[in-house]
């Protein structure tokens with residue numbers, strides 16, 4: 001049954017995970033996302049759907065539990081925050097290499113090191129540019145509302161299984177902790193073991209006779225074969241780039257200046273658009289919903305009509321690299337953002353835009 | 360006349376009493392001549408075959424010489440990151456409680472990089488079998504010191520012999536794991552002599568039966584050779600194992 | 616009672632000449648061949664085949680699953 005509830009972003013994610021018919025959640029507590037596992041433990045989804053919830057010994061343990069479950073054709077989820085996500089990189093790289101599907105959530109906090117527990121977007125490089133070792137990509141979805149924290153679970157799993165690749169939801173402490181109204185989808189049934197055998201039995205390790213047996217591995221001792229495997233991965237990534245780009249545009253029609261921002265920073269920038277209007281400055285906003293694949297073409301097109309582009313991030317400037325590549329020198333591209341757990345205000349963004357392009 | 364039967368006739372008329380199990384592939388093993396990994400692989404698969412559960416088994420081979428176990432064990436296999444097999448096994452077993460899930464780990468894997476995953480899987484009493492091959496060295500990477508390397512034993516990272524003051528003591532992890540309530544069976548064996556092979560196989564069988572009966576974690580340590588890493592002939596390395604490894608890692612049941 | 620007799624077949628190409636079966640055999644049946652196999656190893660062979668008692672010691676310790684063992688009970692033939 002569909003339901004409308006007032007929930008924290010982290011809780012909405014957890015509830016959506018249950019309703020998606022996910023088979024298992026493996027996690028380790030860390031602020032600001034511990035509500036995910038706390039909510040699941042309280043809800044006892046093993047009674048609702050048979051879903052497994054387990055507090056692992058570490059984030060490393062958790063991601064490798066996800067690896068095992070995913071390798072056996074199950075829908076598995078993990079979540080963490082920045083330092084924990086750093087620990088998961090080994091498993092993430094193995095999953096990408098072994099072509100295993102899963103959905104992960106990073107509720108980003110300020111770093112580097114232990115940093116702060118306040119919101120941040122400083123894990124963009126880690127998430128979008130690799131994070132772990134080797135040539136691989138994660139599909140990265142950046143929710144900007146509690147509603148999207150819930151909705152992207154389903155969207156994420158669709159892509160994860162379609163492409164057999166891990167998907168990351170890159171959120172932050174703001175979206176994770178804030179409360180909003182959220183419309184929850186009806187409960188989906190978990191796949192039975194027979195359904196899994198039918199759908200994924202050709203690759204998943206679910207027990208087979210020797211003639212049909214399956215192997216999950218990312219190892220290839222022969223370089224020629226490893227290169228071939230890498231080509232296969234790259235072909236998959238090119239297809240994802242073609243088909244899965246998602247973005248949202250605000251006020252781009254007649255804008256003189258363009259903001260590019262995702263997640264909580266995009267929410268702040270929407271307010272900046274209004275403040276600009278009051279001052280007679282026409283500002284547009286592109287919000288990438290997928291950080292990879294990145295909406296480069298749309299940003300490139302939009303750059304034709306503006307005098308300057310400001311990448312606004314809760315970091316020292318990471319996505320700005322991709323914005324610059326997208327704009328490709330057409331107009332100046334600058335970065336603005338507070339970081340280390342500080343959050344810029346809409347006024348500060350407007351001021352930065354004026355300082356960079358107008359004054 | 361029967362006393363003079365030729366070998367050819369015996370092969371024709373006699374009963375076949377030993378052949379390679381079908382749960383091992385026909386691929387030639389990548390291990391060094393005389394390496395105990397081969398026997399450990401074979402008897403694990405023989406047990407699954409005898410129990411008739413090969414098609415319900417999922418094995419996990421993490422990084423180590425046996426990382427290619429999936430080329431040889433003719434069942435569904437997952438290759439895991441170095442040390443993480445018990446976590447991977449947890450992920451599988453929690454979702455398929457009726458399947459037979461086992462890890463096959465080296466000493467570096469289980470007792471160094473994967474200590475955390477191993478201890479906690481055992482502490483949760485994950486209903487899995489852990490086959491733990493202790494050869495006192497890092498075989499795959501060329502013979503570096505392992506957590507189980509003996510005092511004074513030479514390896515490429517302890518070229519003057521392991522110095523306990525610098526690098527600690529050979530870790531008796533199976534004894535440590537046996538202390539955990541989640542572990543129902545902890546036992547140490549070896550495979551360098553026919554009788555020992557039989558005993559080890561029996562232990563492995565008991566471990567899988569424990570899994571079937573949902574008793575908790577079973578760990579079978581196999582003290583084995585690494586003749587390449589130890590720089591000895593296979594026969595010599597087995598003698599060395601008897602004289603040096605077994606006093607530190609005595610054979611027998613530790614629990615269960 | 617007539618003694619049990621045995622015979623073995625060695626998969627010469629699998630064999631790595633490790634010598635473990637030679638040492639394990641209680642009746643000194645096996646030796647390593649002076650000629651090498653395709654991989655350059657001196658493979659095991661039943662030099663003294665008539666002494667085999669089908670105890671399986673060789674096949675149990677062989678890491679490479681090279682040895683198949685057959686057993687024969689002579690009295691069966693006389694029945």
Ligand SMILES: Cc1ncc(C[n+]2csc(CCOP(=O)(O)OP(=O)(O)O)c2C)c(N)n1
Pocket residue numbers: 422423424425441464465466467468469492494496497498499500505585
């Ligand atoms: C994260 C990581 N660190 C290091 C390695 C390199 N490495 C591969 S196998 C191995 C040691 C294996 O030793 P052991 O587990 O005892 O197994 P053996 O090879 O002796 O059978 C090491 C250090 C790796 N693959 N991954």
Ligand code: SF4
Pocket residue numbers: 389390391394395396424494498499584585586587588
């Ligand atoms: S290096 Fe050692 S453990 Fe590895 S296959 Fe060779 S003998 Fe066996």
Ligand code: SF4
Pocket residue numbers: 621622623639640641642643644645666667668669670671672673674684
């Ligand atoms: S079966 Fe026994 S007697 Fe026959 S060759 Fe093998 S070890 Fe020797």
Ligand code: SF4
Pocket residue numbers: 393625629630631632633634635636637658659676677678679680681682
């Ligand atoms: S034990 Fe096996 S591999 Fe070694 S020599 Fe005998 S037959 Fe060959």
